[in-house]
Structures are given as structure tokens and as C-alpha cells.
Amino acid sequence: MSTSVPFRVHIAASVIIAAALPFLVPSTVLATEILIFGMAVIGCNLLLGYTGLLSFGQALFFGAGAYIASLTAIHWEIGLIPVLLLTILAGAILAAIVGYLAIRRQGIYFVMLTLAFGQLGYYIAFLAEEITGGEDGLLDVPRPPLELPLLPDMTFANDASFYGLTAVIFVLCFLMMQRLVDSPLGSVLKAIRQNEKRAEAIGYQVRLYKIAVFAFSGAITALAGGLYAMMLNFAPLSNIDIETSEQILFMAVLGGLGSLYGSVIGAGVFLVASDFFSELWPRWMLLLGLFLVVVMMFAPGGLWHGLVVGFERLRGRHKTSTEENDHG
């Protein structure tokens, strides 16, 4: 409580990330992708890093978000905000239902249930060709205009303007989720991860908290999926497949669990590395795999944790060297 970082630091940090990213990576589209996946990874981190729930079904929420946002944007002319709010709401409800059913089992059985729900979602999307486009996906997904009172309508036709939109949404989401993990609810989630038995024994109805965190995770992951479809102007079937779940999980672990900055770094490093290796060699996945193995071996707690430890070590050395100078 008293050791937590002031909120204004998080505000500054997230704004700086969003503002600097396009200048740090090769393209605006890649920067957009990083922020979008950063949000999806934060959703995964809420479950795994904060509550200790390993979900292999995150693509279900990501893919569902992509379809909901695409379908509402294609068929209804209701503007951007209602489309995104519907996407968030649908993601939260879907995840609450999946969570409600999956948490009835513990440990490995819970993990298998999330995987099963993910696969179920995939086959439904695959078979419901009339709605989802099946294997072809949904084509020509528009980017609805933003209609705000007193302001002219905004459109996001080019990459830079869409990045701006994504960046604003990212900052808002990041700050809300940072608030959540520092809140009384967040404290209960951490307690559940560390000792579920005791949390229940001191009076928390653990099941309700798990359903709640699923809903939050589903909401932000679906929002990310929706934005991704708008970015591509296309909602491919691959959004909802197991590989997307794996990628989101991998980014979460790579960046470091239990820190939202870790999630953003995980998404960033994974996507930049993919982009870099894919230009080197057609079999780039092999290089990416090798790179990730090396990172995990030298920073087993994730990149964020590695950075924090490295920084503290540097500061410690700096301190001792100045002390030595003082003595000298």
C-alpha cells in the first residue's frame, strides 16, 4: 500500500510509451500492433500473473472481440464508441461464462477446460461461415468514425491516425488496469494467487473473484481483438485459433508476470523480433524460437524483472563506487 508507485508516474510512463513507440520501431503499423497485443497480454497477465490462473483460451476472447467489432461495424452505422463498448461488454460476458464453468476444476483440469473452450470457439467460428466468413474470415471491416459532441467527426483512414486512436485507448486501458491491480480487488487477486486456501478461510468467496477477473480479462482482450480487426480491415479465422492463445501467453511470460509494464515489453519484444527475423530468412520462426529460448534462460522471471534487477545492480554498484570515492 505505502510502497506502491504514485499514479502520476504510471500516467507519465504510459503516455511516454504511447508517444515514443512509433519512433522506436520500424513502422507505425508495427507500433499499433504492439499496443493492441500489449492490451491482450495485460488481460492474460491479470489472470496468470495476478490471480494464478493459466488460461489457454485467450484467443477465444480476442477472436470474439474481432468478430463482434467487425460485425457491428459492418452492419450497423453506430459510430466507433458504441462498437467498442459492445465489444468490451460481449468479451466480459463471454469470459465470465467461460470462467464460471472452467474454475469449477482446479489445476491442470482448469487449464484443459480453458483450452477446450478455446477450441470450441474456434470450431464454431469455422463452421458458422454465414456469420464469421469461416476460413476466409470477415473482409472489408471498416474503421467507424468517432463522433463526439461539439467536435467534427474523426475518421481513421490512414495508419498514423489509427495509431493515435489506438494509443489513446491503450493509455486509458493501461491506467484502468494499473488502478485495478493496485485496488482492494487487486489485493484479493494477489492473495488468491499466493494462497487460495487462506483467502477462502479468511472470508473471501474465491470463486466470485475469479469470475470477476475473467470478466475484466475478457473485456480488455476482446477490445484488443476488435481494434486488431479494424487495423487489418479484416477479421481472420486465425484470431481465434490456439496459436493466438499461445502467442498471448508467451508474450506475457516473456515480458514478466505480475507487472503491466512487463506485458507491454513482452508484446513489443515478441513482435519486433518476429518482424526482424521474418525479413532475414523464410524459416524465421526457428530463429525466433531460439531467441526466445535464450531470453528465457537469462531472464527467467521475464524481461521486466530482468530489467529491474539489472537496474538495481547498476544503482548498487554506482552507490558503492561513490561511497568508495567519498572515502578516498
Place this chain on the structure above:
Amino acid sequence: MVEALLDVRNLTKRYGDFHALNDVTMKVEKGSVHGVIGPNGAGKTTFFHCIAGTTPSSDGEIVFEGRNIEGLPQHDRPGLGIGRSFQVNSLFPDLPVIENLRLASQALEPIHGFIFWRAVVHKDIDQRRAESVLHRLGLDGEEQTLVRALSHGQQRLLEVGMALMAQPHLILLDEPTSGMGVDDVPKMINLIKGLREECTILLIEHNIRLVSEVCDTVTVLQAGAVIAQGTPEHISQDEHVKSAYLGEEL
């Protein structure tokens, strides 16, 4: 007659054909320190689990403050005034001491735990209560220490503190001195003695010194059944008890 705070009637717990508890009946008087002893496997911890709601009982009644709480889920019982500590330290190791205590008191207001839109603030914990609990545990100044950095003995004390934070009417202590060094045991004895002004205590213990020093009443369990009940002096003279339990040690 003194009012019974906890009235257990014919409590039975079966695992298949095995009776872990068989027709256990006992009354815990308000304001007393009540010990439950018995050889390993006598059903002491199962008895606690049933009262705390950790495991459902198969049969019988658990009447707490005049209300039958049998079948009530575990997470609802702390709110009624039943707190418990665990035989093996069961804390939140990567959180500071004060945060462990805060979580224990926050649990009494279930709605509070769903606040997600603002950070945890200073007023979320009853500072005076927390300070008095820490003082009793002898953990003054350790508010921000991570629980994993505390000694085993300090963690044992914090186990009791977690239950205490919720201002229980009845506190269940499952072998409070288990694994404690000889030097630390007196601290626990003093803590328990100090608690009796505030709440009723039901404890499981192997440490005979502690039992005879702090308990008013002792119930002896063997093979899931009550074989004797009375004052510590009375119990130490009981032939059944000698053969069943103390006999091994004397």
C-alpha cells in the same frame, strides 16, 4: 450455568466407511480457553475443519451463538465471528505483514473486495486495530516486512494475528506452537493468555505445558470420539486418557 458459545452436537464426519469423527458432542463456554488434545489421527484437525467450514460434516449440528451453522460455506464463517489459524503456516508470503492483516479485516466486508476503481489507501485498514494486533504479536515496526522474511516463530504469531484482525468471538488455533523453538513458546503462551479477555479460544495442542497452563477445559479425542472431558488436572488423572494418550509420553 455459563452460556455455551459453541455447542457441537453429535458431529460426525465420514470418509467412506472410515469415521474421522464419530458422534462428537461438546460445549465451549463463552470466555473460556478450551483445549482439544489426542494422539495423532484422533480427528482433531478434522474437527476444526468442520467448525471452520473447510470440510463439510456428514452429520450433526454446530450451534454457534444459538445458530446452527452446519452447512454454511467457509467464507461466510469469519463474518459471524469465527477466526482460525492453521497448523502449518498459511499466509501470503510475498505481501507485507500489514497487507496480510489488512486482507484479513477487509474480508469482513465482502463488497469492499470488489472495489477496482481506486488504489488501496491508508484508511482501508483500521490503523489502531492493526497497531494493537502487531504490538500483541511483538511485531511492532515490521509492518512493511514481507512475510517470507519473518522467522518461523514470528509467522506462527502472525497466523494468530490474522484471525485476531477480524475481531472474532471464537478463535480456533490449530497447534499454535507447532514447529516453534523452545524460546518462542512462552511468547505464544502469553499471547493466548492475553486473548482470553477478548474472545473465546478453542485450541488443538500437543504441548502439554501450554495446555495445562492456559486451558480451563480439555476435551480428549481418540479415534474420532470424545473419551474424556474436564479440567486439565482432572484429565491428567483420567485412566482412559493415560492409556490412550499421555501413557505414551509419561
